[in-house]
Amino acid sequence: MKKIYLSLFLAFGIIGLQAQDNPNLGIIPAPVSVERQNGHFLFDNSVVFVNGERENDQIAALLKEFIKTQAEFNLVNANTVPVGKKAIVLTSQGSENLPKEGYLIQITPKQIKLVGKGAGLFYATQSLIQMLYSHQGPTLNVPLVNITDYPRFAYRGNHLDVSRHFFPLSFIKKYIDLISSYKMNTFHWHLTDDQGWRIEIKKYPKLTAVGGYRNGTIVGNYPGTGGTDNENYGGFYTQAEAKEIVEYAKSKFVTVIPEIEMPGHASAAIAAYPELSAFPDRDTFIADKAPWSGSRKGKQVQQTWGVFDDVFVPTEYTFNFLQDVLDEVIAIFPSKYIHIGGDECPKEYWKQSEFCQALIKKLNLKDEHELQSYFIQRIEKYLNNKGRSIIGWDEILEGGLAPNATVMSWRGESGGIAAAQQNHDVIMTPASAGLYFDHKQSNAPDEPLSIGGLSTFEKVYNYNPVPDVLTVEQKKHILGVQANIWTEYIESPEKVEYHLMPRLMALSEIAWSALERKDFNDFQETRLPIHLAFLDKQGINFRIPSAIGQATNVQKGSEFEINLKPSINGARIYYTLDNYRPAETAALYTKPFKINVEPGKRKILKTIVIAPSGRRSVVMETEYNNGYLEAKKEESKK
Numbered sequence: 001m002k003k004i005y006l007s008l009f010l011a012f013g014i015i016g017l018q019a020q021d022n023p024n025l026g027i028i029p030a031p032v033s034v035e036r037q038n039g040h041f042l043f044d045n046s047v048v049f050v051n052g053e054r055e056n057d058q059i060a061a062l063l064k065e066f067i068k069t070q071a072e073f074n075l076v077n078a079n080t081v082p083v084g085k086k087a088i089v090l091t092s093q094g095s096e097n098l099p100k101e102g103y104l105i106q107i108t109p110k111q112i113k114l115v116g117k118g119a120g121l122f123y124a125t126q127s128l129i130q131m132l133y134s135h136q137g138p139t140l141n142v143p144l145v146n147i148t149d150y151p152r153f154a155y156r157g158n159h160l161d162v163s164r165h166f167f168p169l170s171f172i173k174k175y176i177d178l179i180s181s182y183k184m185n186t187f188h189w190h191l192t193d194d195q196g197w198r199i200e201i202k203k204y205p206k207l208t209a210v211g212g213y214r215n216g217t218i219v220g221n222y223p224g225t226g227g228t229d230n231e232n233y234g235g236f237y238t239q240a241e242a243k244e245i246v247e248y249a250k251s252k253f254v255t256v257i258p259e260i261e262m263p264g265h266a267s268a269a270i271a272a273y274p275e276l277s278a279f280p281d282r283d284t285f286i287a288d289k290a291p292w293s294g295s296r297k298g299k300q301v302q303q304t305w306g307v308f309d310d311v312f313v314p315t316e317y318t319f320n321f322l323q324d325v326l327d328e329v330i331a332i333f334p335s336k337y338i339h340i341g342g343d344e345c346p347k348e349y350w351k352q353s354e355f356c357q358a359l360i361k362k363l364n365l366k367d368e369h370e371l372q373s374y375f376i377q378r379i380e381k382y383l384n385n386k387g388r389s390i391i392g393w394d395e396i397l398e399g400g401l402a403p404n405a406t407v408m409s410w411r412g413e414s415g416g417i418a419a420a421q422q423n424h425d426v427i428m429t430p431a432s433a434g435l436y437f438d439h440k441q442s443n444a445p446d447e448p449l450s451i452g453g454l455s456t457f458e459k460v461y462n463y464n465p466v467p468d469v470l471t472v473e474q475k476k477h478i479l480g481v482q483a484n485i486w487t488e489y490i491e492s493p494e495k496v497e498y499h500l501m502p503r504l505m506a507l508s509e510i511a512w513s514a515l516e517r518k519d520f521n522d523f524q525e526t527r528l529p530i531h532l533a534f535l536d537k538q539g540i541n542f543r544i545p546s547a548i549g550q551a552t553n554v555q556k557g558s559e560f561e562i563n564l565k566p567s568i569n570g571a572r573i574y575y576t577l578d579n580y581r582p583a584e585t586a587a588l589y590t591k592p593f594k595i596n597v598e599p600g601k602r603k604i605l606k607t608i609v610i611a612p613s614g615r616r617s618v619v620m621e622t623e624y625n626n627g628y629l630e631a632k633k634e635e636s637k638k
């Protein structure tokens with residue numbers, strides 16, 4: 001008997017502790033309002049699963065499956081709540097006055113009620129699932145609570161470049177699973193670029209047969225010294241597969257926006273149909289610029305990264321081609337928006353082309369920038385007539401914006417600000433604020449090959465997509481925020497996962513949570529460690545953050561207090577002070593300690609975090625310096 005009391009006490013002790021320490025109940029992104037009451041809903045085999053609305057069957061199945069696999073309760077279904085029984089209830093009734101995509105969670109000792117319509121109900125189940133995997137104590141439980149929640153932004157996007165590297169359909173679905181579980185609602189699918197055309201177009205089969213494959217890929221970092229690997233590389237999605245993705249995404253309340261790049265980043269299409277170039281007879285590889293290309297003549301799919309001069313020429317042939325392509329794209333993707341690229345289009349070939357120069361004169365344009373603007377406006381008109389709207393990268397501002405275009409601001413915020421000031425809608429995705437998830441996540445030498453830059457999840461978290469300089473009216477044009485994963489240096493699904501997380505979690509909180517609900521400490525120290533422990537169990541290859549509390553810059557002084565926390569629940573931190581690389585053989589961090597450094601000396605703390613699965617973080621170093629450099633200088637003078 002005593003034992004039972006003791007374990008009950010312990011169980012409630014743990015639960016009680018969780019109550020104060022986890023004000024957002026483990027939910028990422030943080031909800032609008034969380035009102036706790038004392039006590040818990042405890043799961044047992046008598047709990048009935050009630051879903052009276054057939055349109056919610058898919059959502060209900062997801063939640064039920066989670067409870068079955070995670071808690072091993074296979075709950076009994078019912079259409080109404082049986083008298084006196086504990087129940088989980090899913091319903092759209094009561095959601096009428098909620099903002100779009102909003103939901104309620106009401107938990108009493110007898111009932112977990114999820115209220116929402118469509119996306120709202122889906123997000124309610126995501127929040128409940130997160131509460132369940134944050135639970136502590138011997139039996140599955142959730143605290144008694146009233147949650148009201150809805151998003152800050154309507155557009156919450158994740159982009160993936162499948163041109164530089166190609167990813168299988170199964171991974172695209174996994175990507176959609178991951179982003180939607182963090183309440184992201186848009187998947188921007190970057191389908192075409194210089195290094196590969198990835199979507200089947202029936203009228204132009206060479207786009208994928210020729211444009212879908214390249215004869216090699218640059219080795220190492222651009223421009224590199226190793227040449228290319230000479231291996232045929234490529235792949236594409238059939239229209240049936242793309243439709244499968246659209247349907248799959250829809251079931252997770254994610255809209256797929258396809259991107260067809262124009263007029264730049266067009267080498268793959270030009271390799272397939274050289275007439276799309278101003279100079280169809282010019283070789284793609286020029287010997288002195290691409291010595292590794294050997295004797296390959298004619299138009300080629302690019303094998304290195306960067307920006308290329310050979311772009312679409314604005315002839316009637318090209319416009320007809322693009323309109324045909326867009327007709328097929330529209331038939332696959334029901335999204336309101338079609339992304340038409342518009343970025344990084346060098347004007348060199350247009351300058352050299354007699355046709356382009358004559359067209360500039362004929363249309364009374366000032367220069368090649370206005371020619372690009374003419375290009376985009378024609379495409380916009382075509383798509384508007386089909387009931388669609390365009391999104392373009394911020395270069396579409398140059399030479400004048402197309403009348404109804406939405407601008408994706410990537411070169412900082414200035415493009416977005418200028419567009420909003422012209423009353424155009426804007427999606428913020430500035431590389432400088434950390435939203436380029438192809439950038440590296442720390443300066444540690446262990447980080448894998450990447451394009452460079454530095455985007456920590458803290459930097460992402462601290463970004464606010466609404467610039468202060470805008471007026472109240474202009475601010476309404478900021479539709480939302482997106483992060484991009486360009487894949488020049490990301491060749492596998494595992495590496496995409498590494499680049500995506502944990503930055504995805506930070507992104508979701510800036511996309512969804514009200515500004516006043518953001519709290520980096522609670523995010524980093526309480527919720528993230530729970531989520532990462534869960535993902536660790538699922539075998540997801542997220543980046544393991546270094547120990548919480550470790551400085552990343554040089555610390556000066558003679559005495560330092562080292563106070564660390566693992567970044568993942570259940571993880572261990574090992575450290576060295578002897579310059580060796582830490583592993584399980586090093587000292588296990590168990591409690592705060594002091595480092596003393598004698599005058600003229602320095603010490604290097606090296607840590608590693610090892611997750612419960614055995615996966616490990618990069619080695620993170622901190623230098624504790626007490627006049628070391630100065631002493632060295634003195635010494636060398638002697």
Ligand code: TNX
Pocket residue numbers: 343344393410436438451486487488
């Ligand atoms: C710029 S962002 C690009 C991409 C590259 C990326 C690498 C944008 C519209 N264009 O083509 O992949 O930088 O970070």
